[in-house]
Amino acid sequence: MTRFTSIAAGAFAALVLSVGVSRAADDLVFTLINKTSGTLERFYTSPTGVDNWEDDVFGDDVLEPGESMKITIADGRRTCKYDMRFEFTEDSNFENMEDTQDLCAMGSYTIHQ
Numbered sequence: 001m002t003r004f005t006s007i008a009a010g011a012f013a014a015l016v017l018s019v020g021v022s023r024a025a026d027d028l029v030f031t032l033i034n035k036t037s038g039t040l041e042r043f044y045t046s047p048t049g050v051d052n053w054e055d056d057v058f059g060d061d062v063l064e065p066g067e068s069m070k071i072t073i074a075d076g077r078r079t080c081k082y083d084m085r086f087e088f089t090e091d092s093n094f095e096n097m098e099d100t101q102d103l104c105a106m107g108s109y110t111i112h113q
Helices: 003-025
Strands: 028-035 040-047 068-073 081-088 097-102 108-112
Touching: none
Parallel strands: 028 108
Antiparallel strands: 028 068, 040 081, 081 097
């Protein structure tokens, strides 16, 4: 191999590796919309296949009826498919809900009654 070919091959390999690393670091971003009459108190996500829920995404916030919130999942994982758990306040009289979605393909997710 000539020196130029070696340099070009090395540059190509570095480019391929940097693209792979940046994909792993991409955040999953979508808008969560509450179309119920209940207040959403906690929202948990976990990649499918993980047995435990991650931390509450809302922290100290809640999602009131009719409101929306931008959600960012920045866990550094390469997976797109996540389990989600929605917990409402006690006075909302709603059962907790769970769902599984491909979050990479979503721009928004709406919770309905």
